[in-house]
Amino acid sequence: MSDAQLIKPDLGYVKEVIAAGGESLKKCYQCATCTVVCDVTGDARPFPRKEMVWAQWGLKDRLINDADVWLCHQCADCTAKCPRDAKPGEVLGAIRRTAYKAHAVPGFMGALFANTAYLPVAFLIPVVVLAAMVMLNNQPASGSHLVPVFGGEGFMPQGGTIRFSRMLPITTGIDVTFLSVAALALLSALASLRRFWGNLEAQVPASVPRKGFGPAAAEFLGELVSHASFRKCTVNAGRTLAHLLVFYGFIGAFIATNIVLVYEWGTKFGIFHELETPLAFSGAGLIPKLFGNLGGLAILLGALLMMNNRLAKSQDSPANAYDWAFLVSIFLVAATGLLAEALRLMNRAGLAYPMYFIHLVFVFYVIAYLPYSKLAHLLYRPIAIIHAKNVGRETPAAAAKAA
Numbered sequence: 001m002s003d004a005q006l007i008k009p010d011l012g013y014v015k016e017v018i019a020a021g022g023e024s025l026k027k028c029y030q031c032a033t034c035t036v037v038c039d040v041t042g043d044a045r046p047f048p049r050k051e052m053v054w055a056q057w058g059l060k061d062r063l064i065n066d067a068d069v070w071l072c073h074q075c076a077d078c079t080a081k082c083p084r085d086a087k088p089g090e091v092l093g094a095i096r097r098t099a100y101k102a103h104a105v106p107g108f109m110g111a112l113f114a115n116t117a118y119l120p121v122a123f124l125i126p127v128v129v130l131a132a133m134v135m136l137n138n139q140p141a142s143g144s145h146l147v148p149v150f151g152g153e154g155f156m157p158q159g160g161t162i163r164f165s166r167m168l169p170i171t172t173g174i175d176v177t178f179l180s181v182a183a184l185a186l187l188s189a190l191a192s193l194r195r196f197w198g199n200l201e202a203q204v205p206a207s208v209p210r211k212g213f214g215p216a217a218a219e220f221l222g223e224l225v226s227h228a229s230f231r232k233c234t235v236n237a238g239r240t241l242a243h244l245l246v247f248y249g250f251i252g253a254f255i256a257t258n259i260v261l262v263y264e265w266g267t268k269f270g271i272f273h274e275l276e277t278p279l280a281f282s283g284a285g286l287i288p289k290l291f292g293n294l295g296g297l298a299i300l301l302g303a304l305l306m307m308n309n310r311l312a313k314s315q316d317s318p319a320n321a322y323d324w325a326f327l328v329s330i331f332l333v334a335a336t337g338l339l340a341e342a343l344r345l346m347n348r349a350g351l352a353y354p355m356y357f358i359h360l361v362f363v364f365y366v367i368a369y370l371p372y373s374k375l376a377h378l379l380y381r382p383i384a385i386i387h388a389k390n391v392g393r394e395t396p397a398a399a400a401k402a403a
Helices: 011-019 034-037 049-057 058-064 076-080 090-103 109-114 118-134 169-200 213-226 237-270 284-314 321-345 349-368 374-390 398-402
Strands: none
Touching: 011 049, 011 090, 034 049, 034 076, 034 398, 049 058, 049 090, 058 090, 076 090, 090 109, 090 169, 109 118, 118 169, 118 349, 169 237, 169 349, 169 374, 213 374, 237 284, 237 374, 284 321, 321 349, 321 374
16 A cells, blocks of 8 residues: 555645646646547647646646646647546646746746736837936937947937947847846746756655667757647647747847847957848848748747637637737837838838837837746747656656655
């Protein structure tokens, strides 16, 4: 007979899961249909049935440190087949939101994003920071006794060619701001993921053989390129295309941004000739222009498909403000960037500069809050999958030892 275990239900956590989007949690009567129809779950210790039990009992420590919560891709096969309309996929999504808060470093940022009432504050912060940077870089008018810091021309540069660097210089404005924000986000993400990895490891006996982080990560990357797990979804197969577009769109935008970054700083040190802005679809500007525009279009289309998918199933699985903040932010990152470029080409300075500023606000939002928003699944899901592969979680023998 196995040893008895003392279970202490946390009713407060049950309410937290329900508030995070798991309103249907208590409808579950443990028929296990969700686990049977899921093509993503493994044969050993399958999900999401056990997670539904743990959530009903409020077993917070188990759930926020449960790798299976992240192995779920919320493809909604289980939700569609559930005879009680308990929506297991939505419940696991809600559990993931509570996990962001629990693992967040610093903790107050996790609490900020856990409460959707504070989302306006989250958007206001990049507005204030970027406005301050534009002011700091502002070139004073003729006759002013103010000393310019880096030679920008303010929010609305007058006359001449529309160059967004006139509003906020690239190296001393854009790079200083966004590299600092990215560095802080990276440090926070590393601290959060280190905590998460440690909690995952604590659940697996040392006697379980490890494949090695490198081989496990390589195997995961092979699956990531094709979104192999998403392709197992049948009810909501359209999500695969949407996620692929957004995923590769951001990769394209990242490549374009870093080409310009390297070129600009290389120019500072005399490695390259000065990169003339605005970039043209020729010469040195061709490659970053192609990656940036194609990436932006891919993100835009992918975000539209995601929003359409959400609206189509809103009656069965209504999205909350947390979901919409994520979808709208990635949509507006692409839309405002493409619009700013179009307005510049049309020589509409009065609209182009404000649109560019709005674009920067949403880029700031996505980068700075990545470890705490729904985008954090880009961090936690890979770690959970790599850990599962590392400990042989996908094989029945290893899973039995870890149980």
